Amino acid sequence: MGPSPAMEEADLHALVDNEISGEERRRVEDHLAGCPEDAALVEGWRRQNAALRAAFEPVAQERPPLSLRNAAQRNAAAGAPPIESGAIHWGRPSNSTRSMRRFEEESAGRRRARALASTFGALLVGAAIAGAAVFVLTRPGVAPPAAPEPSYVERADLAYHTYVFDPRPVEFDAAQREALLDALRLRLGFARAPDLSSLDLKLLGARVAPGLRGPAGVLIYERGDLSARVALYYEKAESVGFPRLAPRVDQALTAIEWRAAGYEFVLIGPLGPEAMQQAAERAAAEMLTPTLAP
Amino acid sequence: MGDREALFAEVEEATPTLRRYARALCVLAGSIAADDLVQSAIDKAAMAIRERRLRGGEPGAARLCAYHALTSAAREELSGFESAKLSARLPPIAQGLASLPFEERAAILLIALEGFSYDAAAEIAGTRRETLVARLMRARAALSTVDLRPPAPSDGQRRAGGHLRLVK
Numbered sequence: 001m002g003p004s005p006a007m008e009e010a011d012l013h014a015l016v017d018n019e020i021s022g023e024e025r026r027r028v029e030d031h032l033a034g035c036p037e038d039a040a041l042v043e044g045w046r047r048q049n050a051a052l053r054a055a056f057e058p059v060a061q062e063r064p065p066l067s068l069r070n071a072a073q074r075n076a077a078a079g080a081p082p083i084e085s086g087a088i089h090w091g092r093p094s095n096s097t098r099s100m101r102r103f104e105e106e107s108a109g110r111r112r113a114r115a116l117a118s119t120f121g122a123l124l125v126g127a128a129i130a131g132a133a134v135f136v137l138t139r140p141g142v143a144p145p146a147a148p149e150p151s152y153v154e155r156a157d158l159a160y161h162t163y164v165f166d167p168r169p170v171e172f173d174a175a176q177r178e179a180l181l182d183a184l185r186l187r188l189g190f191a192r193a194p195d196l197s198s199l200d201l202k203l204l205g206a207r208v209a210p211g212l213r214g215p216a217g218v219l220i221y222e223r224g225d226l227s228a229r230v231a232l233y234y235e236k237a238e239s240v241g242f243p244r245l246a247p248r249v250d251q252a253l254t255a256i257e258w259r260a261a262g263y264e265f266v267l268i269g270p271l272g273p274e275a276m277q278q279a280a281e282r283a284a285a286e287m288l289t290p291t292l293a294p
Numbered sequence: 295m296g297d298r299e300a301l302f303a304e305v306e307e308a309t310p311t312l313r314r315y316a317r318a319l320c321v322l323a324g325s326i327a328a329d330d331l332v333q334s335a336i337d338k339a340a341m342a343i344r345e346r347r348l349r350g351g352e353p354g355a356a357r358l359c360a361y362h363a364l365t366s367a368a369r370e371e372l373s374g375f376e377s378a379k380l381s382a383r384l385p386p387i388a389q390g391l392a393s394l395p396f397e398e399r400a401a402i403l404l405i406a407l408e409g410f411s412y413d414a415a416a417e418i419a420g421t422r423r424e425t426l427v428a429r430l431m432r433a434r435a436a437l438s439t440v441d442l443r444p445p446a447p448s449d450g451q452r453r454a455g456g457h458l459r460l461v462k
Contacts, residue, residue, distance in 0.1 A: 010427055013434070017405050019412055045434050049406040051387040051442045052318070056407060060314040065329055068313070068336070072305035075340030260383060262325070 007031050012038060016045045062189030153255050155212045156233035156266035160253065163207060164229045169220050170205030180206050187215045188236065190263060194286035199279050200224045211235035221269075221279075230269030230276075232283055237264040256280040260287055301343045304356040305336055311408060312336070312360055318403050319368050321384070321392045331371065335364035354414075361408070361418045365400055372396060390440035394433055397421075401429035402437070 007028065014020045015028045032039040063069075163169050172180035177193065184191035187208045196203070201221040209218050216235035222228070237259050254276040255268040265287065267280040312335060316328035339360040342348050348355045373396075384392070391399055397419070404415035416426040 009431060013427065013431060014412075017412070017430075044438055047442055048387065048402075048434060048437050048440075051385070052391070052403070052407045055385045055388050056314050056318045059317045060310040062310075062313070064309055064313060068309055068329060068332060070306065071309065071333065071336045072302045072340055075302070075337060075344075 007035070007038060012042055013045070016042055016049070058185070058190045061185050152212055152233070152235065152237075152264045153257055153266050153268075155216065155235075156231065156255060156257075156268050157253065159209045159216065159218050159233055160231045160268050163209065163218060164220055164231055169207070169229075171207040173205040174203040176205075183208065184217045188217050188234070188263075190234075190236075190261070191217070192287055193219055194232070194283040196221055196230075196279055196282055199275070199282060201230055201279060204229070209233075213238040228270045230267065230271060230279065233266040233268065234263050237262055258284055260284060263287075297349070298343060301348055301356040302340065304354070305339045305343075305360050308357045308360055309336065312364060315361065315403055315408055316364055316368070318388070318391060318407055319365075319400060320372065321388050321399075323372055327371065331364050331367050334367050335360045338363035338367075358414060358418060361404070361410075362420065365404075365418055366420070368400075369396060386440050386442060387437070390437045394436055398429045398433040398436070401426050402433035405430055 011020070011024075011028050012032075015025065015032075020028065032042060172183055174180070174193075181191040181193060184206060193203055193206065200223055202224065204220045204222050206217060206219045209216050212235065214236060216233055219232040221230045221232070223230075252270055253268055254271065254273050255266055256276055257264065257266045258280065259265070265280075265284065267276060267283060269276060269279075271279070309332065312332045313329065316331045316335075317325060320328040320331065339348075339356055342359050343356060348359055391402075394402070400419055401415065404410045404418055405412070408415075410418065412423050412427060416423045419426055419429075421429075
């Protein structure tokens with residue numbers, strides 16, 4: 001449905017995009033006050049804008065990958081434009097005189113001879129080291145130590161036991177919700193505090209904790225009768241797969257893990273598997289839902 | 295700070311928002327392709343500064359140059375992704391965005407997400423202001439069919455439950 005004939009559609013877009021001001025803006029606003037159809041159109045476009053910002057703003061808050069950090073400044077320091085043809089430059093073009101070139105050729109010959117001798121020596125030493133390494137690694141009965149498989153769940157378990165029963169379990173109280181979200185967003189690039197109150201879990205607050213590969217967010221919830229606390233742990237999912245073996249987690253706790261939008265989430269607490277599953281599903285649904293501006 | 299340093303600093307400051315724009319523009323191609331485009335855009339803007347094709351006295355010139363380079367590179371690189379399969383986990387607005395033609399997607403993102411004026415967005419997209427506004431209007435009309443309301447809890451639970459993993 002388009003705008004009413006009295007008003008150009010482009011004027012309505014210009015209002016939404018702050019392209020008009022003063023008298024022109026008042027004229028369009030007066031029109032909207034008397035035309036609910038066009039007002040609904042404008043409201044819909046504003047909602048689209050808000051949804052776009054909610055969906056992609058977290059990217060701007062993320063810490064850029066290493067390759068993009070200071071990329072412009074590195075370019076500034078590079079001086080000459082980069083070679084984009086894939087050419088490899090050995091040394092540099094000479095602008096010396098003929099006698100200098102002869103001297104340089106003789107010097108280059110001596111350098112080549114020294115380089116050959118040096119290379120031969122290095123090969124002999126390398127062969128000796130490689131032989132020794134093969135002998136040590138292939139000796140029977142000596143197995144290389146297996147690296148422990150990293151697990152986000154074990155890290156969540158550790159965070160649970162470290163913080164949940166602490167006299168001051170959270171850094172940011174739920175009453176300071178905006179500060180809490182800002183702090184998590186700043187450190188983790190993404191923040192949301194799912195509302196689990198319908199499952200009788202009230203948000204106490206949150207803290208930033210050491211994760212497996214970087215900072216992790218820990219949101220702590222408490223049951224209405226104060227009988228149990230549940231933690232929602234999350235951190236950016238790096239190249240760590242789900243563990244093949246069951247992670248070592250306190251037997252009194254249930255842990256549920258999932259991944260969404262490049263993050264790993266673990267809900268951990270002493271509730272039964274069914275209650276934990278419900279809470280995890282609610283948290284997962286809220287984590288994926290964009291927040292619309294009012 | 296000299297003019298040249300100020301221009302490099304401007305590109306540096308724009309990196310987070312360039313990534314945001316690239317991620318939305320590459321909604322079909324993914325984050326790695328988006329960051330590659332940002333890298334390429336920064337390199338091209340830096341080259342323009344070094345070759346003195348940008349003037350330090352024009353505020354925002356380096357930022358506009360980087361956005362222009364990113365949009366041009368994306369136009370070439372993304373042609374193969376138009377039929378890529380979308381993740382069901384993307385928010386509805388991102389799914390709607392993915393269904394738009396490239397030029398309409400760029401127009402609405404430059405205006406609604408990045409907050410550029412119509413003139414600046416037209417310069418970035420390499421088109422006339424009237425053309426850009428027409429693309430914006432088509433994009434908004436197409437997105438008006440997207441349901442932006444958060445899913446009902448039952449929908450969300452059904453959707454989330456599929457990828458949850460009970461550990462113990």
